Amino acid sequence: MSASRSARLLSVVALVLFPSVGALAAESYLDNGVVKVGVDLAKGGSITYLSPSGTTNNIINNHDLGRQIQQSYYSGPQPYNPSNNVHPAWTNWPWNPIQTGDVYNHPSQILAHTNDSHTLYVKCRPMQWALNNVPGECTFESWLSLTGNVVIVSNRLLNARTDATQQFSARDQELPAVYTIGKLYRLFSYAGAAPFTGGAVTNFPKTPPPWLSWRATESWAALLDTNHWGLGVYHPGALQFIGGFAGTPGGGGPSDAPTGYMSPVHREILDSNIEYTYTYHLILGTLAQIRDWVYAQPCRPRCDFVFESNRRHWTYQQTTDAGWPLTNHRVRVNLASADPQMWSPPGAFLASATPKLYIRAAYQIAHPAGRATGQLFWETNGAGGLSEARSAKFPVLADGQFHTYELNLAASNNYSGVITQLRFDPAFNGETGDFVDVKAISTLPFANNETVPPTHASAQTNGVVIISFTTLSGTAAGFIGKNLLYDLESRPNLLTGSWQGVTGFTNLTGNNALKTFITPPATGTSFFRLIERLDYMSAYK
Numbered sequence: 001m002s003a004s005r006s007a008r009l010l011s012v013v014a015l016v017l018f019p020s021v022g023a024l025a026a027e028s029y030l031d032n033g034v035v036k037v038g039v040d041l042a043k044g045g046s047i048t049y050l051s052p053s054g055t056t057n058n059i060i061n062n063h064d065l066g067r068q069i070q071q072s073y074y075s076g077p078q079p080y081n082p083s084n085n086v087h088p089a090w091t092n093w094p095w096n097p098i099q100t101g102d103v104y105n106h107p108s109q110i111l112a113h114t115n116d117s118h119t120l121y122v123k124c125r126p127m128q129w130a131l132n133n134v135p136g137e138c139t140f141e142s143w144l145s146l147t148g149n150v151v152i153v154s155n156r157l158l159n160a161r162t163d164a165t166q167q168f169s170a171r172d173q174e175l176p177a178v179y180t181i182g183k184l185y186r187l188f189s190y191a192g193a194a195p196f197t198g199g200a201v202t203n204f205p206k207t208p209p210p211w212l213s214w215r216a217t218e219s220w221a222a223l224l225d226t227n228h229w230g231l232g233v234y235h236p237g238a239l240q241f242i243g244g245f246a247g248t249p250g251g252g253g254p255s256d257a258p259t260g261y262m263s264p265v266h267r268e269i270l271d272s273n274i275e276y277t278y279t280y281h282l283i284l285g286t287l288a289q290i291r292d293w294v295y296a297q298p299c300r301p302r303c304d305f306v307f308e309s310n311r312r313h314w315t316y317q318q319t320t321d322a323g324w325p326l327t328n329h330r331v332r333v334n335l336a337s338a339d340p341q342m343w344s345p346p347g348a349f350l351a352s353a354t355p356k357l358y359i360r361a362a363y364q365i366a367h368p369a370g371r372a373t374g375q376l377f378w379e380t381n382g383a384g385g386l387s388e389a390r391s392a393k394f395p396v397l398a399d400g401q402f403h404t405y406e407l408n409l410a411a412s413n414n415y416s417g418v419i420t421q422l423r424f425d426p427a428f429n430g431e432t433g434d435f436v437d438v439k440a441i442s443t444l445p446f447a448n449n450e451t452v453p454p455t456h457a458s459a460q461t462n463g464v465v466i467i468s469f470t471t472l473s474g475t476a477a478g479f480i481g482k483n484l485l486y487d488l489e490s491r492p493n494l495l496t497g498s499w500q501g502v503t504g505f506t507n508l509t510g511n512n513a514l515k516t517f518i519t520p521p522a523t524g525t526s527f528f529r530l531i532e533r534l535d536y537m538s539a540y541k
Contacts, residue, residue: 028115028122032146035284037120044099044108045122045142046070048254050151050231052284059181059231059284061259065107067179069282070099071126071140071155075270076168083134090130094171097126097136106133108140120144137161150293151282161272167323168270170315172242174263175235175278182258184223184230185249188287189216189241193381193418195301195348201287207244211261215382215420216241217301217348220294223260224287226250232283232290235264236299237313239346266313266345271324301348303357303419303443307331313345322435330437335365335430342438344422351380351419354443355410361426362437365398371428372398376407379421380414386423390414396427402439 026041031053038049043062047069051057061067078094079086086093087103101107112123123141128134141156155176187204195217204212221241224230242265247258270276283290305312308329311321319340322332333342357376365372375393377386392407409415426436 028113028120030115030117030120030144030146030151032148034149035146035151037144037146037151037282039120039122039142039144040068041110041113041122042107043068043101044070044124044126044140045110045113046099047144047151047153047282050282050284058254059184060254061179061181061256062254063257063259065101065103065105066098066129067259068100069176069178071142071157072096072098072129072174072177073138073157073270073276074171074173076166076171077164080128081131082163083131085132085134086130087132093130095168096129097138097140098129099124099126099140102127102129102131102133104132109135111139118145137163149284149289152279153282154277154279157270157274157276159270159272159274159276165272167320170267170269172240172265173268173270175238175266176233176263176280178223178231178233178262178282180223180231180260180262181254182245182247182252182256182260183225183250184260185245185258186224186226186228186230187212187221187243187245187260187262188224189214189221189243190218190291191215192217193348196295201291204243206249208246209244211242211244213240213242215239215346215348216264218291218294219264219299219301220283220290221262221264222283222287222290223262228287229285232285232294233262233264234281234283234290234294234297235278236297237301237345238264238266239301239348240265240267267315268313269311269315269321274324303344303347303349303354303422303441305344305442306440307438315343317341317343328437330362330439332435332437333426335371335427335434335436336432338429339425340427340430342424342426344424344441346382346421347419349419349443351409351416354419355408356445357407357409357441357443358445359405359407359424359441360402360439361396361405362400362402362439363396363398363427364400364436365427365434366431368398371430371434372396373428374405375425376409377423377425378409378415378419380417380419382418382420396436402437 027038027049028041029036029038029049033053036049036051036053037047039045040048043065048060048062049058050060060069073096075095079092080095090103099108106127108127109125110122111125112121114121121143123139126136126138126140128136138157138159138161143154145152185206188201189204190199191202191214192199217239219236219238220232220234221243222230222232241262243262245260249258252258264280268276283293305314307326309326311331316333318337319334321334333340359374363372372395373393374396375391377391379386380390392409392412394405394407396405397403424441426438
């Protein structure tokens with residue numbers, strides 16, 4: 001989160017809490033002849049080295065254990081002090097494991113490391129930043145590879161917290177935190193309302209902590225020297241960034257205090273048992289080379305959220321969901337509060353290109369009178385604020401079944417320009433036990449033919465059944481039908497009763513068919529069907 005990260009660096013600079021970090025040790029490198037990247041196994045495997053191949057011009061700042069390029073996550077409670085040994089300068093700090101180490105200079109513990117010269121892998125037990133030698137109840141993993149002048153990094157957080165089971169509110173996450181040397185002090189990004197059209201970039205003024213925050217609608221930022229050369233960071237789909245520069249610009253090396261900072265941000269709920277993954281790209285080059293590389297990637301901002309296996313960066317106000325992991329390919333949102341709200345991540349899609357929005361949801365409301373009304377709000381052009389004038393209300397069916405709600409947003413005089421955020425209020429309020437299951441919120445229409453009956457089922461010797469379904473039209477890798485995904489449902493009687501989602505099955509695709517292995521109930525008969533869902537080819541991965 002921007003305020004937290006700013007506070008950390010201010011303390012580093014003003015209070016001089018850290019000694020300078022000297023020569024690096026226990027390093028592991030990849031080098032493809034264009035760029036060289038290195039991690040330090042004495043600092044949790046964080047990225048501590050990046051330079052053009054054949055040089056020793058490291059552009060990563062390693063002044064203390066709060067810099068580098070590293071994983072860092074935030075959640076409740078705040079303050080977080082289960083061991084009663086918080087640093088006196090950080091008494092109001094939240095749960096915050098970071099990859100390199102803690103404020104007392106205790107490094108994170110390496111659990112695994114491999115490097116086959118193509119992929120560098122590292123796993124560590126991170127340290128709680130504000131506490132004295134307290135490992136986080138989680139693990140961090142990173143996979144690094146090189147392509148041309150680009151470092152591709154995938155990160156994973158595996159939480160195993162025993163200190164808290166409640167769902168804490170979403171917080172801004174640094175994905176990742178990037179610190180550069182003082183020579184790279186000129187911060188650039190595209191912050192306009194016409195992404196991927198070649199519009200003018202912004203050179204932000206030198207901004208010491210608290211950092212600058214902006215909508216990077218092309219999902220990248222760069223810290224450059226006076227020759228317009230330096231480091232870009234690109235996180236597909238992340239449109240909120242923070243960054244700036246601390247210290248005297250233009251000088252200083254990896255061990256010196258002056259530093260540039262930039263970070264793509266998503267606001268996320270981090271459950272006590274969550275598996276959270278993301279991928280980002282580090283690009284060495286000129287401003288033009290950095291932006292050209294981003295433009296060559298396929299990801300573009302759009303409104304297409306399918307809650308297949310995660311929340312897709314949606315968060316809540318005045319409510320919670322059923323927690324992690326998601327089951328039956330949906331988020332189950334509690335309605336037992338006044339005005340429960342779902343908030344989308346920042347976006348940048350044209351209203352003119354997306355006149356309708358579709359919500360696939362199933363409501364369970366014991367007393368729906370006066371409550372069973374949904375409302376969608378939209379923000380335009382990043383102006384901030386929501387109002388009734390930029391919203392659409394619609395009645396919902398509280399019968400526990402999935403329905404597709406089609407909203408003709410183009411009918412509103414205030415639906416125009418660039419849509420930069422959505423808020424979905426699924427109901428006005430509810431009682432204990434009321435909920436809504438939301439499968440998708442998208443401007444892509446759903447398939448017209450909703451069910452596909454099985455062609456046959458044959459028992460296997462181990463008691464597992466294989467069920468085959470024929471597709472409707474064509475095939476694609478990972479899909480059946482025409483770029484469609486499906487849900488498997490069952491019920492004990494073909495003609496009566498409710499269809500229920502089936503979990504724990506394995507899909508196998510073949511020519512014009514999908515086969516799924518499933519363990520049937522011990523007794524009785526089961527009937528199965530597939531439910532078509534959205535075109536998912538263009539959704540963010």
